[in-house]
Amino acid sequence: MTLDIMMPFYGRFDHLKLAVESVLAQSDPDWRLVVVDDVYPDLAPGQWVAALEDERVTYIRNEVNLRPSRNYMKCVGLMESPFAVLMGCDDIMLPGYVARVKELIGRFPDASIIQPGVAVIDGNGNPSSPLADRVKRLYRFGGHGPRSFGGQPLAKSLLRGNWTYFPSLCWRVDALRQHTFRTDLDVVQDLAMLLEITKDGGRLVLDDEVVFTYRRHSESVSAVTGPDGSKFAQERVLFAEAERDLTALGWHGAARAARLHVTSRLNALSELPAALLARNRSGLRSLLRHVFGPSAERSTA
Incomplete structure (x- = not known):
């Protein structure tokens, strides 16, 4: 093959x-x-x-x-x-x-x-x-x-x-x-x-x-989109949709993991110092929302 x-x-x-x-x-x-x-x-x-x-x-x-x-x-x-x-x-x-x-x-x-x-x-x-x-x-x-x-x-x-x-x-x-x-x-x-x-x-x-x-490395897409919060905005959409779909399948443990997304929140928390150093206010707001807020509304795309 x-x-x-x-x-x-x-x-x-x-x-x-x-x-x-x-x-x-x-x-x-x-x-x-x-x-x-x-x-x-x-x-x-x-x-x-x-x-x-x-x-x-x-x-x-x-x-x-x-x-x-x-x-x-x-x-x-x-x-x-x-x-x-x-x-x-x-x-x-x-x-x-x-x-x-x-x-x-x-x-x-x-x-x-x-x-x-x-x-x-x-x-x-x-x-x-x-x-x-x-x-x-x-x-x-x-x-x-x-x-x-x-x-x-x-x-x-x-x-x-x-x-x-x-x-x-x-x-x-x-x-x-x-x-x-x-x-x-x-x-x-x-x-x-x-x-x-x-x-x-x-x-x-x-x-x-x-x-x-x-x-x-520092030039990767994930590395660049971490401090400005855009990666985590996408993750919130993904987690919200996953919670919905997995609940419908009866996979309640997986749906709960999507709702909590603890590791993703901690990852966003680790990006806060870089956003502070860059004085990126919109990035800070996005990161704080991801760390402490609920999942985002589901995408309509």
Whole structure:
């Protein structure tokens, strides 16, 4: 089985080069890489990818800037294999990623999502363990070795604290195509997609073998939208909708996790010092509302 690796691109050339080279270095050579350039101003990165002499690599440049969610959906439309990855253009696959994911798909044929083992690096590629990732480990399911989860336990766990790493996930393409990456939630669209697939009966396989490195740095969308509160405004919409939908399913424990969203509130609290230093009054109001207020009204988008 060929694994599709879709790489939406808008970012640093050096990071992109490392990401692409990590795919080229896979021990299992049966993969297809498509880099989808979202009109990054510098043409040099795209020219470098396009010049690679490997028939497995395709470079596409969008005609207009689609922004993350629409670019993800374009990538989904370009997928040809049963399973695919939406890899970050600043992350790094270890050489065994493709082989390990294929092994897990074979062992869990009903899986909709594969979460392999992940290590975290900083902007310079050094091992890192910031607070956000230590919290992820607290909420991740326990146990050892590959294990499968679904239904209310999975929804509840993800809503308590989204411990997955979106760019490392391998998705069943049919499951992705049943839904859409929401443009109104372009910072938390990964959690929205995970919840939709879980509500539809999809299962997630969690593995411990580290085959992917996730880059966490100050230029990421999540890092930029934290202090100004916009990320948390999206989270309030998502939690309110999740509470409604999960209550209708009878998943009351998961609905309660959505209503309380304790970890998200604490995350917003941790962003207050940065908002204060920046003298961002609107950001402060948004953060305080998220920490102490109820969920936002549901989106009408």
